[in-house]
Every structure is written in structure tokens, then in C-alpha cells.
Amino acid sequence: MFDLEALYSELCRAADGGDFETAVLASPLGDQLVTLHPLGFNVVKIETPPHALRLHLWKCSGVEQPGFEVHDHVFDLKSRVIDGAIRHRAYRSVADPSGEHVFYRVEYGDHLSELSKTQERFALQLVDEQVYRAGTSYSVNAFDLHDAEMVEGISAVTLVLTTHVGGNPRTVGPWNGQQTLSAIRAVVGLKPLRDFGLTGALNL
Numbered sequence: 001m002f003d004l005e006a007l008y009s010e011l012c013r014a015a016d017g018g019d020f021e022t023a024v025l026a027s028p029l030g031d032q033l034v035t036l037h038p039l040g041f042n043v044v045k046i047e048t049p050p051h052a053l054r055l056h057l058w059k060c061s062g063v064e065q066p067g068f069e070v071h072d073h074v075f076d077l078k079s080r081v082i083d084g085a086i087r088h089r090a091y092r093s094v095a096d097p098s099g100e101h102v103f104y105r106v107e108y109g110d111h112l113s114e115l116s117k118t119q120e121r122f123a124l125q126l127v128d129e130q131v132y133r134a135g136t137s138y139s140v141n142a143f144d145l146h147d148a149e150m151v152e153g154i155s156a157v158t159l160v161l162t163t164h165v166g167g168n169p170r171t172v173g174p175w176n177g178q179q180t181l182s183a184i185r186a187v188v189g190l191k192p193l194r195d196f197g198l199t200g201a202l203n204l
Contacts, residue, residue, distance in 0.1 A: 002028055004051040008080075008161040015082050015159075016135070021198050024159075029055055030194035034201045038113055038183035039069065041150075042201055044193050050075075050164040055193070057157055057202045058084065058150040069147040070124065071106075071171040075162040078139045079148075084156025085133045091145040091172075093122040099175065100124070106169040108185075115171060115181040124172060145172065155202050 007027060014023035024030060032044045034057075042057040052075070070091055079086075093101070099122040104115040124145075131151060132138050140146050142165040150156040173181075188204040189196055196204065 004053045025194045034189040052162045054160040059155045074167045075164045077162045079160045080137045081132045082157040085152045087151045088148045090128040096123040102175045103170045113183040
């Protein structure tokens with residue numbers, strides 16, 4: 001069991017001092033395998049409920065799978081940009097029987113995300129848009145709709161601390177989309193993060 005709140009703070013301080021890679025590879029994250037996220041970035045994760053600590057490795061050549069970019073979470077999160085820049089957008093849904101969007105329920109299986117279409121049609125409204133650069137942070141509350149993407153470069157690194165709240169995660173898709181979709185969450189390296197380093201893990 002790890003104190004992930006303390007580890008998050010420790011790694012943020014290491015980033016401030018220019019020593020993030022050494023610190024993260026020496027941490028428990030360094031022992032973990034690298035996994036492909038459906039939205040195209042690589043992720044390394046450790047959990048001590050109710051918290052999880054995630055290292056997100058973004059690259060412009062990331063493979064986007066079915067999953068839709070706008071989504072919510074069943075946890076609160078705070079994200080520190082370690083390297084590069086991230087564009088973050090917040091949204092709200094407005095019930096509308098002729099809206100262009102519906103929610104998909106998300107269920108997690110072995111290395112898969114299973115998406116099931118609902119009948120809740122709505123309009124999607126942009127609430128806020130910000131670009132966060134290295135050294136800055138942003139937070140997202142559980143069940144708030146949002147998306148994030150890398151900007152202005154060939155890669156980015158973010159460190160994310162989550163606190164589980166509970167409930168059922170959702171993603172946003174087109175009202176006329178497929179009834180069900182699957183997205184892979186596969187391990188992309190057979191060695192731990194420490195053996196690849198951040199650059200190597202970005203290129204998996």
C-alpha cells in the first residue's frame with residue numbers, strides 16, 4: 001500500500017526541480033507495465049483505494065480507438081502537466097429530444113472498455129477551454145464532462161491523481177452511432193516503465 005497523495009506531491013516537487021524522470025522511474029510507478037489507453041496515450045498506473053496515480057504519456061501518433069473524446073469519470077482528479085502542453089475543455093449536457101448526442105455507458109473488462117448506447121439525447125455545450133503548460137495543473141470533479149488533448153509539440157507528459165467516488169462512467173457519442181463498441185486497453189510493453197524510460201515508453 002502506498003500513500004499516493006504524498007507520492008503525487010513528491011513527484012510534482014521533483015518536476016519543479018528538473019528531476020522528474022529520475023524520481024518517477026525510482027518510484028512504484030517505475031515497476032508497472034505500460035498500457036495503451038483507448039484515447040491514444042500510454043498510461044502507467046498504481047492504485048491504493050480510494051486513490052490511483054497515473055502517468056499519462058501523450059504522443060501525436062497515438063492510436064485513437066472507438067471511445068469518443070468527451071467523457072466523465074467516477075473519480076475526482078487533479079492533473080499536473082510535467083512536459084508539453086494540454087488543451088482541456090469542460091462541457092455540460094442540456095436535455096434535448098432532437099439533440100445530436102447521446103450517452104454511452106462504459107464497462108471495463110479484461111483489457112477492454114465496452115460501450116453501450118443509451119437513449120438520452122442532448123445538446124453538448126462548451127463551458128470552458130484552457131491550455132495548460134508544463135508546471136501548471138487542473139482539476140476535474142467526478143461526473144463532469146470534459147476532454148483533453150496534447151497541443152504544440154510531439155509529446156506531453158501528465159501526472160494524474162484520482163480519488164474514487166463511485167457510480168457508472170459515461171462517454172458521449174453521436175445519437176445515430178452504433179449500439180455497442182469495444183476499445184482495447186492492451187499492455188504495450190512486456191517490461192516495466194523503469195526499463196524503457198519516459199522516451200522509450202512514449203514510443204511504444
